[in-house]
Amino acid sequence: MSDAPSRIPRSRQQEPPRSAYRWIGRPMKRVEDPRLLTGHGTYVDDIHLPGMAHAAVLRSPHAHARIKSIDTSRAKALSGVILVMTGAEAAEKAGPLPCFANPPVKQMCIAADRVRHVGEPVAAVVAESRYAAEDALELIEVTWEPLPVMTDPEEAARASGDGVLHPDRGDTNVAFRRSFDFGPVDEDFAQADHIIRRKLRWPRSGAQPMETVGAVAEYNPGTGKFTIHANSSMYNYVGWLVAASLGVPAHRLNIVPTLAGGSFGSKIFTHRVMVIAATLARACGRPVKYIEDRIDNITACDAHGCDRIYDVELAIKDGLMTGLKCHVIDDYGAYFQFGVGHHGNALSQITGPYRMRSVRLDLIAVLTNKCQQGAYRGFGSDVGNFVLERMVDAAVRELNEDPIQFRRRNFIQPDQFPYLIPTGNMYDSGNYSAVLEEALGLLDYAGWRKRQQEARQNGKFIGIGIATCQERSVFSATEFWMLNEDPGFALTSSPESVALKMDPTGKVFVALQAPFWGNSPETVATQILAEQLQIDPQDITVTYSDSDHGLNGTGPGGSRFTVMLAGAVVGAAQQLKQKLIRVAAHMLETDASDLELRDGKVGVRGVPGMEKTFAEVALHAHYFRLSMPDDPSLTSGLDAAHVYDHPVTTLPAADRKNLGIFYPIMGHMCHLPVVEVDIETGKVKFLAYVAVHDCGTLVNPMTLAGHVRGGVAQGIGTALYERYHYDREGQLLTANFMDYLIPTLHELPEEIVVGHIETPSPFTEYGIKGGGEGGRMGAPPAVASAVEDALKPLGVQVDALPLTPRYLRGLIRQAQQHRLAAAD
Amino acid sequence: MPIDNERVRVSVNGVIYERSVEPRLLLSDFLRHELGLTGTHVGCEHGVCGMCTILLDGRTARSCLAFAVQADGCQIRTVEGLGSVDSLHPIQDAFWEKHGLQCGYCTPAMLMAAVELMEANPNPSREEIRDAVGGILCRCTGYQTIVEAVALAVRRVQEVTK
Numbered sequence: 001m002s003d004a005p006s007r008i009p010r011s012r013q014q015e016p017p018r019s020a021y022r023w024i025g026r027p028m029k030r031v032e033d034p035r036l037l038t039g040h041g042t043y044v045d046d047i048h049l050p051g052m053a054h055a056a057v058l059r060s061p062h063a064h065a066r067i068k069s070i071d072t073s074r075a076k077a078l079s080g081v082i083l084v085m086t087g088a089e090a091a092e093k094a095g096p097l098p099c100f101a102n103p104p105v106k107q108m109c110i111a112a113d114r115v116r117h118v119g120e121p122v123a124a125v126v127a128e129s130r131y132a133a134e135d136a137l138e139l140i141e142v143t144w145e146p147l148p149v150m151t152d153p154e155e156a157a158r159a160s161g162d163g164v165l166h167p168d169r170g171d172t173n174v175a176f177r178r179s180f181d182f183g184p185v186d187e188d189f190a191q192a193d194h195i196i197r198r199k200l201r202w203p204r205s206g207a208q209p210m211e212t213v214g215a216v217a218e219y220n221p222g223t224g225k226f227t228i229h230a231n232s233s234m235y236n237y238v239g240w241l242v243a244a245s246l247g248v249p250a251h252r253l254n255i256v257p258t259l260a261g262g263s264f265g266s267k268i269f270t271h272r273v274m275v276i277a278a279t280l281a282r283a284c285g286r287p288v289k290y291i292e293d294r295i296d297n298i299t300a301c302d303a304h305g306c307d308r309i310y311d312v313e314l315a316i317k318d319g320l321m322t323g324l325k326c327h328v329i330d331d332y333g334a335y336f337q338f339g340v341g342h343h344g345n346a347l348s349q350i351t352g353p354y355r356m357r358s359v360r361l362d363l364i365a366v367l368t369n370k371c372q373q374g375a376y377r378g379f380g381s382d383v384g385n386f387v388l389e390r391m392v393d394a395a396v397r398e399l400n401e402d403p404i405q406f407r408r409r410n411f412i413q414p415d416q417f418p419y420l421i422p423t424g425n426m427y428d429s430g431n432y433s434a435v436l437e438e439a440l441g442l443l444d445y446a447g448w449r450k451r452q453q454e455a456r457q458n459g460k461f462i463g464i465g466i467a468t469c470q471e472r473s474v475f476s477a478t479e480f481w482m483l484n485e486d487p488g489f490a491l492t493s494s495p496e497s498v499a500l501k502m503d504p505t506g507k508v509f510v511a512l513q514a515p516f517w518g519n520s521p522e523t524v525a526t527q528i529l530a531e532q533l534q535i536d537p538q539d540i541t542v543t544y545s546d547s548d549h550g551l552n553g554t555g556p557g558g559s560r561f562t563v564m565l566a567g568a569v570v571g572a573a574q575q576l577k578q579k580l581i582r583v584a585a586h587m588l589e590t591d592a593s594d595l596e597l598r599d600g601k602v603g604v605r606g607v608p609g610m611e612k613t614f615a616e617v618a619l620h621a622h623y624f625r626l627s628m629p630d631d632p633s634l635t636s637g638l639d640a641a642h643v644y645d646h647p648v649t650t651l652p653a654a655d656r657k658n659l660g661i662f663y664p665i666m667g668h669m670c671h672l673p674v675v676e677v678d679i680e681t682g683k684v685k686f687l688a689y690v691a692v693h694d695c696g697t698l699v700n701p702m703t704l705a706g707h708v709r710g711g712v713a714q715g716i717g718t719a720l721y722e723r724y725h726y727d728r729e730g731q732l733l734t735a736n737f738m739d740y741l742i743p744t745l746h747e748l749p750e751e752i753v754v755g756h757i758e759t760p761s762p763f764t765e766y767g768i769k770g771g772g773e774g775g776r777m778g779a780p781p782a783v784a785s786a787v788e789d790a791l792k793p794l795g796v797q798v799d800a801l802p803l804t805p806r807y808l809r810g811l812i813r814q815a816q817q818h819r820l821a822a823a824d
Numbered sequence: 825m826p827i828d829n830e831r832v833r834v835s836v837n838g839v840i841y842e843r844s845v846e847p848r849l850l851l852s853d854f855l856r857h858e859l860g861l862t863g864t865h866v867g868c869e870h871g872v873c874g875m876c877t878i879l880l881d882g883r884t885a886r887s888c889l890a891f892a893v894q895a896d897g898c899q900i901r902t903v904e905g906l907g908s909v910d911s912l913h914p915i916q917d918a919f920w921e922k923h924g925l926q927c928g929y930c931t932p933a934m935l936m937a938a939v940e941l942m943e944a945n946p947n948p949s950r951e952e953i954r955d956a957v958g959g960i961l962c963r964c965t966g967y968q969t970i971v972e973a974v975a976l977a978v979r980r981v982q983e984v985t986k
Contacts, residue, residue, distance in 0.1 A: 029920055036928030037916040039863020039903035043929070046862035131848065210867045210875055210929040210963050261865065261929030262963050294868040518927030518964050702923050706965060710926060713966035737872035737961070745958045745967040752968060775966075 008418055008426060008661070009648055015570050017697050017760035017767035023530040023537065024766060027702035030523045031542065032516060036259075044214040044231045044258040045291050052216065053082050055280050055290040056133035058123040058140050059299060060115035063369035063730020064165070066145040067113055067122065074139040075125060080132035083284040084140070086123045087112035094279045097271050098241035101339030102484045105166055105175065105367070109245070109275040114147075116165050116334035117369050118732055119299025121272075126280050126288055149730040153309065153331035153366040165334060165367045175332060176340050176365035178483065180347075180656060183358030183422035188323030192315035196395045201800035202383045204307035204331070205722040206298075207376045207714075208742055209518075211261025213270045213301060214291035217277035221285070226253045226278050231260040232270040234555035236513045237494075239547040245275045246282075253278075255547040257515035264714065264776075265375030266303035267517060268557050269337070298735050303374025304724055306342055306383045307331040314391045315358075321395070321410050323358040324351060326387065330365050335372035340365050342373070342380030344479030345558070348425045348663030349381055349470040352388045353432045354410040359422045363483070369730040377714060377776040379558065385469040389781035390799070393466075393788065403785075404440070407468050408433060418762075424658035425472075426648070427666040428769075429759045430694060436468055438755050439670035439692040448674055448688070456793060461677045462687065463790025467782035471667035471693070473770025475558035476649035478662040488654070493645045496564030497551035498525065500572045502580070502638040504622040506600070506615030508535065510542045512565070513553030519561060519772060520703045527699055528566050528766075532573035534597045535614065552643050559770025562699055563665060563761075564644055570765045571642030579638055583621045584612050586628045647763045665761050667769045669693045671712070671782035673749070677790040679812050682805030684720055684787060686749035691778060694757040696769030704771050705754040711775020712752050717743045718776070719783035720803050795819065830893045836861065837905030845892050851885075852876040854892035855902060863903040863932050867961070874960030877933035878902050884940045903932035906939070914984075915939055915977040924973035926964035933960050938974045946985070948978060 035041050072084040087110035097107045110121045123140050127133035148163040150156035156163070156173040164171055189195065216229040226246060232239075235257055240250035255274070260267050273290060281288040292301065308330045315323035330343070343363055350359055376382070392410075396403045411432040412419050419427045439445075448464050455462040477492040499511040510525050522542035530537045545551070554564070577597060584602035585592040588610065596605045603611025618638055620627075625636040650660040674688040691708050698704060721741040725733045734740040760767020780801060787808070788798040794815040800807075829844040836859060843858055850869075855861045855878070867875030869888045876887040879901035907913035912920070915938045925931040934957055941948055941956035948956070953974045962970065 030923070033920045033925060033928075034909040034912070036925055036931055037903075037912065037919055037935070038907065038909055039861070039932055040909075041928050043862075043865070045856070045866070048857075048860075130853075131846065208963060209927070210873060210961060211865070211927070260927065262927040264963070294870065294873075518929075520926075706923050706926055706969065709966035709968055710964045714963070736870055737868045738870070742961055742963065744961060745954055745971070748966055748968075750954075750968070750971075752966060 007650065009650065011763045012647060013763055013765060015765045021531055022534065023527045025698050026700065028523060028527055028537065028700055030520050030703065031526050031537070032520060032522045041259045043211060043261050044216065044229060047216040047229045047258060049216060049218060049287040052287040052289055053126045053128060053284060054130040054133050055124055055126050055277060055288050056130060056137055057121040057276065057296060058137045059296065060111065060118060060120045060122050062115055062144055062146060063118050063149045064147040065115050066147060067111065067115065068143040068145050070123060071141040072123065075136040078132065078136045078139060080128040081125060081136045082128065082286070083126040083280060084123060084136065085110070085280060085283060090279055093283060094275050095245050095247055097245055097275060098238065099337050100341065100480050101175070101336040103169065105169065105336040107335040109272050109279065117371050118730055119296065119371065121276065121300065124276055124280055126284050150368045151370065151726050151728055151730050153329050153368055156368045157329070157364060157366045165369065173367045174364060175336050175367050176363065178363055180361045182657065185323050185325065185358040185360040188315045188358045192317050192322065194316040194399060196314040196316065196391055196398055198312050198391060198394050198799060200310040200312060200387055200390055202306055202308045202386060203801050204304050204724040205718045206304045206724060207264035207266035208740065209262025209264060209266060212292035212294060212297040213267060213273045215274045215277035216287060216289045217274065217281040218287035219278065219282040224248070224252055227256060228253065228274050228278055229256045229258055230270055230274050231258050231267055232274065233260065233263050233268045233515060233517050233557065235515065236547050236550040237554045238269060242271050242274050245271065246278055257544050257546065260515060260517040263517040264377045265379060265557065266301055268375045272302055294737065295735055298740060299732055300371055301374070302337060302372050303376065304333060304371045305376035306373060306380055308383055310387055312387055312391055314395060316395055319409060321354050321356050324356060325360040327362040328364065331368050331370065332365050333368060333370040333372040336367065337372060337374065339480060340483050341480040344483050345663070346380040346384035347423045347659060348472045348479070349666070350384050350423060351421050352469055353412055353430070353668055355412050357422060370726055375557065377711060377773045381472060382777045382780065385467070385777050386781045386784065389467045389469055390784060393785050403466050404436070408436065424652070424660050426661040426664040428664050428761045428763050430666060430668050431757060431759045432468060432668055435668055435670045435692050435694050435757045438757055439672050439690050442692065442753050442755050443672045443688060443690040445672065461679055461790040463675050463677065463786040463788065465673045465675070465782040465784070465786025465789060467671045467778050467785060469669060469778055469781065471559060471669060471771065471774035471777055472663040473559035473667055474563050474647065474663070474665040475560055476646050476662040478649065478652060478660065482652040482656065482659050491649065491651050494554045495552050495643050495645045496568045497553045497641065497643045498565070498568040498572050499551060499641040500576050500639060502576060502614065502618050504619045506539065506613065506618045508533065508540045510540060511545045512542060513545050513550040514555035514561065515544055517556055519556055520700065521561065521565060523703065524562050524565055524699055525569055528569040529573055532570060533577065535600050539600065551641055559772040561772065563764045563768050563770050566765045566768050567644030567647065568642050571644055572640040575640035575642065576638060579621070580614065580617055582634060583628070584617045587612050587617065587620055665764055665769045667693060667695045667771060667774055669774050669778045671778040673782050673786045675783070675786040675790055677787060677808065682808035682812065684803065689749040689752045690755065691752060691775065692755035692757060693771060693774050694759055695771035696764070697758055697760045697767040698756055699768060701756060707772050708754050708775040709752045711773060712779045713743055713748050715776040715779025716748060716783055719780045719801055721747065723802050832892050832896045834895050834898055834900055836900045837902060847891060847893050849892045850888055851890040851892045851895050852887035855887060861902050861904050865929050865932060875930055875933050877936050877960060879936050879940060884937050901936065903935055906935060914980050915942065915974070918973040918977035918980065922969045922973035922976055924965065924970045930960055930962045934962070934970055938977065942978060942981060946982065950975065
């Protein structure tokens, strides 16, 4: 766009990408692993405090009902029971839970007068053991007044009266409705030579980490302070909001992070579990452990994924995609914690890797009697990728184009970066054709097309899927508020920090301000710091600060952590380096500008042997400061801290015709699955899978490949098996792992071949881009494309997920009947 | 109504433990909360995910589907009984090298399933490895590197015993 250069802030990159590194880019074994491999990792349920009691929660059996009365007397009388708390009692001790929507939707940690989904907590019991607590739950008697149940979002949008979930917000279940135009939409559709139309359905699935959410809370009446051990991912970002729910000032709450057994977005917040445990602990005067059981987690984790119905139109002129219109109904469930942030997110890359001029989004967010949406790997952009790639495939099919040629022709070209898309977001860099070429080569695309032809002649249905899509990384929190009418905010950052110190023996301590959730924060920090200080990784140890000690930080999410952590480490390491050099200059009686760091030593450049080890310098810095010249900036010891702000972001325009730069560090991927569909059973089998990603400069190709493969596995789950299936009464029919089908090894490709292309970001340290979500953001459209391609001879069209055997059999049967009818 | 406690005597990783427990206490909770062996994890408590897999008299078992009293007189092995950080078991070492874990929550279960296979069958095929670990869920890795890790450990043990 013509005004592009003036609107892009200058880069604040300090460490440009290099041609060679010592530690960055190596497949270093993870420093997190030894304790995890030996059973010595501490997860939240491994925390045991003296005098600790155990909580369990009574779940609502109704999807929508008023609580007429609760009788807890029999539960209270049971041996071993310490405390029983109803929602009304909890409401006297704890206020509403945090909500980012505006206006907010009120949610209490335990439902007080009305339940809005199956599984919502109704009462909590604290007892000497979890067993006794669960016994007591069975003795609580609740009198219910059932209300009309809303499970269909289109019906819910029309409901009034008792069918409205939150009457205090007005007589409607429509929580948000707004239209946005970016660029000349009407013009592009008026001038189009083809308009492709589809109705698409993205089903509700979720992260389902193997470990549920938990908290161990204690309250010290002497200090008036709570301590909560929790597996929350953003405890340092939003901990003060938990304090607000508990009715204490933020400095009266310390959140101590534990390891998390997976999150994939679902543990970003975990506020309800923390508030329940803390409220109970304060009320009963003992530490309380509350760990969700699997049914609590599946029915009420506050973190179901997106659930959307789309009407989409794509304008094409002269073989080029020009405009996109999306009419979306999103079923948000009973509450609205992140507002429509998921749609803000998707607008960062809604036009994908393609040169398009205009976008219209009509967005309707509806509240229904289901668990509320949270975050799941992709946070709305997973859906955007599916929708856009389905439309591209539809265009290819209707225009009788080649799927590769059509994509190539529409790609943004390498010399067009930085590139501003119609919504105003910037793509920092990329080379989409290079990623595509690499993937085609790794798969032997031409060979598989030949085998596909042969298979078809033998009555076998083999399909080759293709998805070329984006992975935006490094969010600016703008996405959470920019779609609201008001208020607007000033420019947001969402920073990340580290604190470093070198002890008197030359060992380095790194304190992270965000937790481990299955990613590799310790390994990333170690590799970057080893590169910065030219030190052996063995000499580095990494710990996690609690919220009392945490500097300004955000935590993992939105594929941001590696980029942001690298920025924080670089900033802090440069301060530490400077101090090391200043002290060594005194010791070596030389000028600081002559010194360099090499192999754990500070030495005179070009003079081998003229050097001091880090241990020598560190000892001097710690204990002999006054032997050096008086200089107020040179204090004893070696320590540094750095807060790294978002590398490049701008404000949205007041009229929201342009959302500004908010998710600019743009990864890209090409996924090519090959599947065989058994048309008699509807079973989909993988014959091959290639995923090539561009995440800028690679920090650790081994762990990045791990993210990609794991994400692909989850994406295949979304595409083929997983669904939170609510019936008309709002009962969740897939509330356990027998019914909610997480792929096992037998459902997945034996090998997912991962390739990497590196186009470094000009805006981040070393040019790193995020890569944590990409696998799951690419697999659903790629698998849908492969299945449709396999069934092309039957004319099957794939518009909805998951493609379960039963659903696919239905599509195949329909297509066959259609053909028979046509032949008559 | 509370039922009288029962005595349980088990050997876990070669150490004898004797405790008096409620008959309904799950073996998984017994190991984790009575004995403090928290390396064995709990994922679903309905026997599907396999996080709580241990070796009970040499065979893999889901400790959330057994009562502690049922293990009376049994030999139990858990992840804590494999190698230590300074001296990893070949299967632990192979998981580390092949990146067979991310969040680490399913790892103890995967390791115990692999150990059962390796001890019973020193030369398993790829398919046998897949079957051995194929009943345990992992949400992080996509399983490929887990299978590769077991295959590597098998090869290493074969080289040592040659």
